[in-house]
Amino acid sequence: MVHDPFKDSASGNTLSAPPSPTDYMKDSIFRSFAYFCALSIILLVAYIVFELGSQALPAIKDHGLGFITGTTWDTNQNEFGVLPEIWGTLYSSLLALLIGGGLGVAIAIFLTQGFMHAKVEVMFRTIIELLAAIPSVVYGLWGIYVLIPLIRPAAHWLHETFGWFPLFSTDLSGPGLAPAALVLAIMILPTVAAISADAFRRIPYKVKEAAYGMGATKWEVILKVMLPTASSGILAGLVLGFGRALGETMALAMLIGNVNDISVSLFAPANTLASLLASTFPEAGQIEIQALMYASLVLLLITFVVNVAGLAVQQYTMRKFEGKK
Amino acid sequence: MSQINEQILPPRINLPSLEKNVLELRALKDFFLTGLVWGLAILASIPLISVIYMLIMEGGARLDFEAITALPPAGFETGGGFGNAIVGTLTMVGIASALSIPIGTMAALYLAILNPNSKTATVSRFLSKVLTGFPSILAGVFVYAVIVITTGTYSAWAGGVALAVLMLPTVTLAAEEAMKQVPQRMKDAAFGMGCTRTQVIFKVVLPTALPGIMTGVILAVAGAAGESAPLLFTALFSNYYMSELAEPTASLSILIYNFSGMPFENQIELAWTASLALVLLVLFFNIVARVVGRTKFRE
Amino acid sequence: DLKLNGSGASFPAPLYNKWFKDYSKQTDGVRVDYQSKGSGAGIQDFINETVDFAGSDAAMKDSEIAQVKKGTILLPVTAGEVVISYNLDGVTELKLPRDVYPEIFLGNITNWNDPKIQAANPDVKLPDQNITVVVRSDSSGTSYVFTNHLAAISDNFKEQVGGAKAPNWPSAGTIVKAPKNDGVTATIKQTPGAIGYVEYGFAKLTKMPTALLENQKGNFIEAGGETGASALATTTFPEGNLPNSDVPDLRAWATDPSGDDAYPIATFTWLLVYKNQGEEKAKALKDLIEYMITTGQESSEAMGYIPLPENVVEKVRNAASMIQ
């Protein structure tokens, strides 16, 4: 029986009673199970890092940092370097962030700052959010059959006319950096837009009111007050979008051309860490697997750094703008 | 009248003139910027609309009974469909859900209610956030090493586990968020009545947060249904209907990936049709999430 | 229900898929499935023992065979030609001399109206267009056969690239990569000005034009059943067994066939099976292989493959009988 020190002395008509022994038992079982589940996330991450790390260890020993600066991936000579993939990953993701992030924030403003009737707004917003759920292979398919044929003439013209300019120094034959980055941009746009729009919506009305009260025009309110106030939320959206771009695999494997070259040209084929994994992993022998695990670690490290930096910057802006600790 | 407060104020540069002036820089800027967002919004809509248009135009024609029941055609054949891929996708998403939803929800309970400020909770929360940015292909790499190699076969199990790895942080964070939305004063009320923590959770927090948790869960499910990279080296693909969980298993996303790279008209048509089916599936999950989410309790 | 899962070469995949589908239909209680991934991936799956059999058109290297604990049997089950396909508006016939096509794949000839190509095709109006070279992104038997052939006829190529399943292609902005024979075919099809190498069947089934290649004897040969068979006619299998094994070695290549009308790039493609496995699976596999080398051969030619010569069929049957 549960020890209840008050039962006897409490006023006679009280219905108060201690929890039953089963209640206590359920409580303790449930709590330890929940604890174990929370712990399991930590264990999972530890296991992932351990598994990838231990498999990569021989490659790390063999190649050291040369792996990161090396530019050839040659199974025949067992010579592995991922600089082109790192370059491709960052270059395509940054381009995507630039385009998709910018457009995403613009859409968020468009969605939340009273440019349309409230009902249309809801519709538009639903569409944007649904688009965030379209699988990446579908975007890849669209890229192959719609985007590439569409931009090929423009790319050709740019190359012919501005070929001296490094960004346009090669012609677009088909797959390449530009279609890959554009598709990435389209893929992250809904994510960025949805999260930024949320950030805008969370701004209390009184802030907007204050700004209008100062005699600011609509755009002064948006640019000078709403944007900085929403910045930490927008940042979260951008980081999430960037992270998604970094780790995106299939759409890129379908569109980027899978060539290990480093080129600033937008129309040159390139490769990314994720699509290197996708295309090489199934056929890799022991030694190459170790190198690929090393590449996985590099990719993991990049996303980790981006995420942690994102969190840190978010915290910084929160402290700066919102005075939160 | 314009020398208000002249004794204190620095002389005003512009006297009160309240009239509108369309040619003023400020008005022009406003006009320009408004045009710009409209332009950008339209620009951004074009690809999105085009994706939908292509799905419907290219994929709609073939979306019939044959497509959703027949087996995938070999390279030169005509007809065929992706019935086995639908079954495979649903099965693997089911496995992933069965694994990740209970664990994720329980972990969220720990993070949100049971011990939010403990070290375990803090680390677990941080790692969940990091895991949401985990490249999905790495989940495949990891599960390949852990399950495929040890069991000696590609399998629906392996695919499901890989998807579960991706769903877990999403479910956890969404559920935690939903539980945190339950007003503190409601929890206080329950504690004040003499509930144990478990009772607070089951009697107050879960019923109140359920719509929110469901929304998060269904969005995670929708995301998993569209994943392809983690299935590439875990479930592989199969040209037949699955008959057990321990064999290579087809999925819509891998079918789309495979077929879209093929030079055969029939397969490309089916890739579009399968894309439409996959989007409809994901859309269905999304709409369910939205409907569930809308019933969210209001104060 | 017995299931046999295989993976590997994309080169014979259309044929394999037809065979396995037909075989599964006519055989109760057995279901054969094959995933086309590329020879390299097939060999790897075979080594990792995640499949029951694999396909490769580069056979297996000795070092790879050594890693297979359950023992290896390599069986040539069909053969085919590697063709050079291209996408050029209005050009339906293209002749490529031996000193030209290696240079294209080295990135040294970059324009379709290059005098060297033009000289070989005086009747054709070649456009002023950049050449986009499409090669394999995965580890491939097709690449292995193709690059070994190029290395055999061009010292330049041998030095710079050499023959390999995953050759180290020169880095030039005009080379793009695609996975599997399917991917290369599709990319050529979608890219004006593209050129690439695929198994003949892929070009045939998708009605892509193929170039006439100049063979050792200086004749420009079109790919086809007879020219391919004549390319393989001269190949002879080695006498001995596979290393550390009693299984006959059925690996043989024709890197630069010498026949007058031989198409210059042709190869067998191999089925990789374990020597030791459960009795049940062994029996099913033997039955399947018997089907492939008998009934199966009847549908090869129509799909762009070369039927096995009778003496090879016998050799394969012999080797297959060692499956346990």
Add this chain to the structure above:
Amino acid sequence: MNMQTETGEFIAKKYEPKGPVVLDCYVKNIYYGDFRAVRDTTIPVEKNKVTGFIGPSGCGKSTVLRSMNRMNDLIDSFRFEGHIQYHDHDIYSKKVDAVIVRRYIGMVFQLPNPFSMSIYDNVAFGLRLNGYKGDEEEMVVKALKRAAIWNDVKDKLKNSGLSLSGGQQQRLCIARAIATEPDVLLMDEPCSALDPIATRQIEELMVELKQHYSVALVTHNMQQAMRVADVTAFLGVDISNGGRTGYLVEMDDTKKIFEDPQQLLTKQYVRGEFS
């Protein structure tokens, strides 16, 4: 008149309760982390009386009240020194489970906080929790009647508790709290979110309730204390030494506190000279 601890800090003269004491509360110190929120406060809660707590914002009224049924245990940084005697037991002794304490000592909060379930279920909640075996419906109706909300809700017991107005919600919360007949009812500014009419109703209810229960009431509204409380404790804030620590300045019958306070601080406060 001034009394001091060894360290020279002021402590109030002890209030001598006139009736039986239900909850004998002695706070030596209450800390939130390193921050000392309350010190030296002795408050006996008498049976069938309303004990009021008044004092400026931040003086620790809520802190002391929430210590009385260990609600503050939910705050990690909370640390209690002293003892609170409930019948024979110190509720802060190790052997006592806070969950049980809260079943005997009920609480009504500042903001009405019904559960998102039906009105009936809200009230039955405590009964089910305590494993009540008798006639549940009867008890629910009794509680609703006692909380003077029966007439408002009798036709819609199935509706959500959240569908009621603020004042009704607060009375529902009171019904919920008293359904299990707890010994003591702690109320933390129960009217601060209500309009004047609802406030008046709750005040009348409190006067009713004290016939059955012992009530401890925190309020920032002195008129309310005057109208409702039998005994009033005035807490002040000690800002010497750079701290901001609440402490009991004076406790006495309500009339005495408002009409003839013994401490200068109390006098100033009830006159509204500072607040």
Add this chain to the structure above:
Amino acid sequence: MNMQTETGEFIAKKYEPKGPVVLDCYVKNIYYGDFRAVRDTTIPVEKNKVTGFIGPSGCGKSTVLRSMNRMNDLIDSFRFEGHIQYHDHDIYSKKVDAVIVRRYIGMVFQLPNPFSMSIYDNVAFGLRLNGYKGDEEEMVVKALKRAAIWNDVKDKLKNSGLSLSGGQQQRLCIARAIATEPDVLLMDEPCSALDPIATRQIEELMVELKQHYSVALVTHNMQQAMRVADVTAFLGVDISNGGRTGYLVEMDDTKKIFEDPQQLLTKQYVRGEFS
């Protein structure tokens, strides 16, 4: 004493301003959609005085105040009939740009609402908006000093405005509003979210500010009106005809309104007989 419109509705006797008028406000009707919120209210805001608005909740104090710098334009359903004369212009005339009106007629809100940017930037916001070319820093410091918050923030001008306490935030908002030296300052219950000490500081500040600005102040606290306002307008609610329309009952010198009101309603209200 009673005055009536043609339709028989009461209208207040016109208050005759004793000094120059900055903002001459005549409200015939204000609607939110179909709902008539305010009618027949004439309030002249005098130069260098504090004009107080009191009245029961919902009588339209905020509505009238927010009409005075066209803040209510942001509400779609808002419709104004009447005119508000600012210098030579009716600010509701079509030619007038609301944005410019708000630059001359500043506003301080009920809840402190600093922008999420640094304290300095908050105050400089208006200057930058107005394209001020002079010494920005000097003006910021001047505004902060005038708003009596300089000492609190001088060492942390770079910190976020949101890191301040409620009372400090409200003074920051006042500094922000006065940095551009607006003519008129509208304040809508600026102290309602503040504790008594902060309230007292803001009240002192208002008395200070009227030397430089003309202030219109809405308050629900009659003591505050007595302490701060020179002139007080009392608005009532007309619930005849099933409506709930606010209207001006009486406007006069504050002393007069509180000590010798001419209207019965005013008398009852200031005596606290209804609220």
